[in-house]
Amino acid sequence: MADALLDPVVLARIQFAANITFHILFPTISIALGWVLLFFKLRFNKTGDAKWMEAYGFWVKIFALTFAMGVVSGITMSFQFGTNWPGYMQAVGNIAGPLLAYEVLTAFFLEATFLGIMLFGQKKVSNRMHTVATILVAGGTTLSAFWILVLNSWMQTPAGFEMINGQAHVTDWLTVIFNPSMPYRLTHMLLASGLTVSFLIAGVSAYRYLKGQTTASVQATLKTGVILAAALIPLQILVGDMHGLNTFKHQPAKIAAIEGVWHTERGAPLMLFAIPNSETRSNDYAIGIPKLASLILTHELNGEIKGLNEFAEHPPVGKVFWSFRIMAGVGILMLLASWLAVWQIHRHGIPKASVSRLLVAMTFSGWVATVAGWYVTEIGRQPWLVQGVLKTADAVSKVPSGMVLSTLLMYLALYALLLASYISVVFYLARKPAH
Amino acid sequence: MANFDWAYWLPVIFAALMVISMFAYVILDGYDLGVGILLELEQDTQQKDKMIASIGPFWDANETWLVLGVGLLLVAFPMAHGIILTALYLPVAIMLLGLILRGVAFDFRVKAQAHHQPLWNRLFFVGSLLATVSQGVMLGRYLTGFAPGWGAWGFALLVGLSMVAAYALIGASWLIMKTSGALQQRAVRWAQRSVWFAALAALLVSIATPWVSPRVFDLWFSLPNVFLLAPVPIMTAALFGVIAYSLPKLAQRQRNGNDNFCWLPFAATVGIVLLSFFGLVYSIFPHLVIDQLTIWQAASSTDSLMIMFVGATFVLPTIIGYTIYSYRVFWGKAGELSYQ
Numbered sequence: 001m002a003d004a005l006l007d008p009v010v011l012a013r014i015q016f017a018a019n020i021t022f023h024i025l026f027p028t029i030s031i032a033l034g035w036v037l038l039f040f041k042l043r044f045n046k047t048g049d050a051k052w053m054e055a056y057g058f059w060v061k062i063f064a065l066t067f068a069m070g071v072v073s074g075i076t077m078s079f080q081f082g083t084n085w086p087g088y089m090q091a092v093g094n095i096a097g098p099l100l101a102y103e104v105l106t107a108f109f110l111e112a113t114f115l116g117i118m119l120f121g122q123k124k125v126s127n128r129m130h131t132v133a134t135i136l137v138a139g140g141t142t143l144s145a146f147w148i149l150v151l152n153s154w155m156q157t158p159a160g161f162e163m164i165n166g167q168a169h170v171t172d173w174l175t176v177i178f179n180p181s182m183p184y185r186l187t188h189m190l191l192a193s194g195l196t197v198s199f200l201i202a203g204v205s206a207y208r209y210l211k212g213q214t215t216a217s218v219q220a221t222l223k224t225g226v227i228l229a230a231a232l233i234p235l236q237i238l239v240g241d242m243h244g245l246n247t248f249k250h251q252p253a254k255i256a257a258i259e260g261v262w263h264t265e266r267g268a269p270l271m272l273f274a275i276p277n278s279e280t281r282s283n284d285y286a287i288g289i290p291k292l293a294s295l296i297l298t299h300e301l302n303g304e305i306k307g308l309n310e311f312a313e314h315p316p317v318g319k320v321f322w323s324f325r326i327m328a329g330v331g332i333l334m335l336l337a338s339w340l341a342v343w344q345i346h347r348h349g350i351p352k353a354s355v356s357r358l359l360v361a362m363t364f365s366g367w368v369a370t371v372a373g374w375y376v377t378e379i380g381r382q383p384w385l386v387q388g389v390l391k392t393a394d395a396v397s398k399v400p401s402g403m404v405l406s407t408l409l410m411y412l413a414l415y416a417l418l419l420a421s422y423i424s425v426v427f428y429l430a431r432k433p434a435h
Numbered sequence: 436m437a438n439f440d441w442a443y444w445l446p447v448i449f450a451a452l453m454v455i456s457m458f459a460y461v462i463l464d465g466y467d468l469g470v471g472i473l474l475e476l477e478q479d480t481q482q483k484d485k486m487i488a489s490i491g492p493f494w495d496a497n498e499t500w501l502v503l504g505v506g507l508l509l510v511a512f513p514m515a516h517g518i519i520l521t522a523l524y525l526p527v528a529i530m531l532l533g534l535i536l537r538g539v540a541f542d543f544r545v546k547a548q549a550h551h552q553p554l555w556n557r558l559f560f561v562g563s564l565l566a567t568v569s570q571g572v573m574l575g576r577y578l579t580g581f582a583p584g585w586g587a588w589g590f591a592l593l594v595g596l597s598m599v600a601a602y603a604l605i606g607a608s609w610l611i612m613k614t615s616g617a618l619q620q621r622a623v624r625w626a627q628r629s630v631w632f633a634a635l636a637a638l639l640v641s642i643a644t645p646w647v648s649p650r651v652f653d654l655w656f657s658l659p660n661v662f663l664l665a666p667v668p669i670m671t672a673a674l675f676g677v678i679a680y681s682l683p684k685l686a687q688r689q690r691n692g693n694d695n696f697c698w699l700p701f702a703a704t705v706g707i708v709l710l711s712f713f714g715l716v717y718s719i720f721p722h723l724v725i726d727q728l729t730i731w732q733a734a735s736s737t738d739s740l741m742i743m744f745v746g747a748t749f750v751l752p753t754i755i756g757y758t759i760y761s762y763r764v765f766w767g768k769a770g771e772l773s774y775q
Contacts, residue, residue: 065542071495072538076531078502082509083524086517089509094739097510101743104506105750108499113754113761116492120772124764169736397517399524407528414532418539425547 009396011404012084015411017378019076021371022415026070028370031145031190032197033063034138036224041134045127054217055224059201061429064119069422071112076411084404085385087395092168092386095161095176096151103147111140142190149189153182155386156377157250168389180250184243185377191236192373195334196366198232201225202341203363204430206356211431223345226359229338237331241296247380248297251387253311254380257320259293260286264307268293276317281309315382323375330369337362364423445744446734449511450723452747456504458712462605462705463497466490469606471537471563472599473625474556482618483556487541489613489769494541496758498534511740515723515733522581523573530569536562545772564599571598578718579647580725590647597636603629604678605708608701611685613769615694623686626700630682634675637711641668644718650726651718664717671710674703 037059044052078100081089089096117125117133125133160175161168170176202225208218248255256262260271262281269288277284294303308314337358344351351359385392467490477483490497509516520527540559544552575591607629610622645652655664678700685696721729734740 061546065539065546068495068538068542071498072535075498075502075534078505078509079520079527079531082505082516082520083527086513086521089513089516093510093513094736097513097735098739098743098746100506101510102746104499104503105746105754108502109496109754109758112496112499113757115495116761117764120492121764123773167736170738170742173742397521399521403524407525410528410532414535418535421539421543421547421551425543428548429546 006401006405008399008401008404009393011401011408012396012399013392015404015408016080016084018408018411018415019073019080021374022419023070023073023077024370024374025367025419026066026073027141027145028193028196028366029066029200030063030070031138031141032193033059033066033200034134034141036197036201036228037063038131038134038138039224041131045131051215051217051220054215055221058217058429059221060119062204062426064115065422065425067111067115069418083399084397085395086397088385088390091166091390091395095154095168095170099147099151099154099177103144107140107144107147111137111144114140145189145193146186149186150177150179150182153185154179156185156381157181158386158389163389168386181243181246184239184246187239188236188243188373191232191239192366192370194232195229195236196370198225198229198338199334199359199362199366200364202229202338202359203361204426206351206359207363207427208430209350210353210356210360213433219350222350226338226341226345226351229334230342233331233335233338237335240328240331245297248305251380252306253308253314254320254377255297256306256308256311257315257317257380258324258376259297259305260317260321261293261305261307263309264304266294266304267291267302268305270296271321274321276321278317313383315380320376320380323372323379327369327372327376330365330372333362334365334369441741442737443731445737445740446511446730447721448744449507449734449740450720450730452751453504453507453511454712454716456500456507458708460497460500460504461708461712463493463500465602465605465708466609466701467494467497467606468537468563468567469602469604470610471559471606472567472603473606473610473622474563475560476625477618477621480556482621484545484772485614485618485769486610487544487559488772489610491541491769491772492761492765494538496761498538510743511735512723512730512733513735515728518724518728519577523576526569526572526576530566530573533562533565533567533569537566538562567598567602568595571595574598578644578651578725580727582647587647590643593636593643594640597633597640600629600632600636601708604633605701605704608678608704612698612701615689615768619689619697620686623682623689626678627682630675630678633707634672634679637671637675637707641714648718648725654718667710667714671707674706674710678703 037056040052040056040059043049044056081100114133114136118130118137121133122130154176157180158168159179160172160177161170163169201221205218205222205225209222244255244258259268260274260276260283261268262276262283267290269290270292271283271286271288274283274286274288291301294305295301297303297305308317337355341351341355341359344355381387383391383393385395470486470490474483474486477486505516508519536558540555540562544555544559547555572591572595575594576587578594579587579590581587604626607622607626611619611626614622645655654660681696681699681703685699688695689697719725721731723730723733
């Protein structure tokens, strides 16, 4: 155990994973929340109803806080590429470099500069300019998501390059950018952001409502959150399925781990529960629905799914298997909760207290699903850093383990403090009566 | 143009862009971090709010210049990025800790529960200080080519402390320009104190650098360089003189409601940083890692640099354009920070 903890590859991975997990929480909110703020503002511009400006005023505070958390944890990322994975840029820097550069140049400055105007410039610029600033901030966050998902997708399904002396050289930029998994991954992530935000808004608004803030503004945001969630979740399930089929084609080992299929099978069952056992290379305590996995992935009852045994190297099964089930489970819960709430709003104008409490409990459910989904896709790519091109172990830095371990502990303590502060301040702002 | 050698020039262009980004960062986030350091000297909460209001609309974009600078190192010179950031692992980690604390404290100090707010003010200061010192230490380590031993580390620490004086001076100059009344008077006093520390620090670093690096010694003190370069230290000293001389006069006039030349200390400080950057680049070019790696050895493929160069020629002027726009929106004395 102690040896494993001091293994530089394991440590570098834990540190990077800790950072990227912490980081992704905040962009996941700010990407979609920017567009929701624009929606509030446009509603106000059109109707002149003060409740929309009140909604804007409340949620822009949470946006500012979230944005700051995303910025500071993102800066850490730009350094850790070099400190933790120097071999990564040396091997694929010719591709990753320009993509990251375009992210900084086209997205970071844009969102950061107009954020200042969006937050503090309302009295200094015209209403039209303020609306434009809001659009540019929301557009900037989305553009940033585009570039980073292009790069991530390229690492999963690399295309448009050739290897010369161990270095990737681009042959066609359009093929690099529109690599086979990019459209699915980008859509899946943007929808995940939309869902995370809709549950955040629904949860916080339900909390405010339960605490006695029954204003028109709170009711309007509650409704916005619930309806957005109910509309996005079926889309997400559909896109998730398409993304799965794409992965089945390009990264079959990842799918085998997701489904817990050890031996190549026809008519494979969909596992509801199992404990994958890498010693016996089989599943313990397996409960599954016969033939369903084959049906979903091949659209045939007796379709063939390649088993893990077919691959010389494959990702760790248990982590991928369970992360996937957490993601899908939260997704199903989201479907039930949002549709139930929509039905009640339709019937009574406002969800019942019990459903409101469920929404409060699910305030940050989007985070759970998003992070679990990312674990599926990133752990599912192992042992590769760039699928078929570069192994994770070959990219790691030679920084002494002790130093990585001590900075890791520092980061973990900091992230725990900040996450607790963030959640507590979100609910504190929700309790504070609007003036 | 027929024989224009892109393989030679693109790394030079990207090195120049990197230096420009770092320069922009040191000035822009320098005043943010300086104000963060000075925050500890101000007891009054309302005055603290005013200090932070002067940097509120800008800090996020200011910090992005660091991301661009380090990003350019990463994407244009991947070999050097690995070597430099691995060698600077610890100070980088501490700087990130500082930048994280500073960045989130901006929001938490006004949004958190009232009894937590003093803590976030304190963390704002601590974060700014940590980031400043570690940036100086990184520069110091870099200048010695990451040499081991107490001497080299002592030098790095000296540069770290010098950075505190430098950023405090930039921050105080910024406040003189962006505030008025009692706070402006206090900012003048902070600038008066920090200008001496900054001048002393500049002197010590200028003496210590050629002393720890024989390469730098030869570059500056061989003939005829010593005469050709003499204007650099002379102009630096003159600018320090301008600041020290102007501060008491400014305070006097501002007490009488005359705010002319409130920008002078800031402009002079920018000049000093510019001269320091010139000295730095002159001492190092064309190396990226001193005595180990030149910019051409460390550069990405010409194709990759070209695609970024094409993008940068379009996008950078746009960025500079809307940055200027944003400064014009918030021109003049800082008002209260409000979302309304």
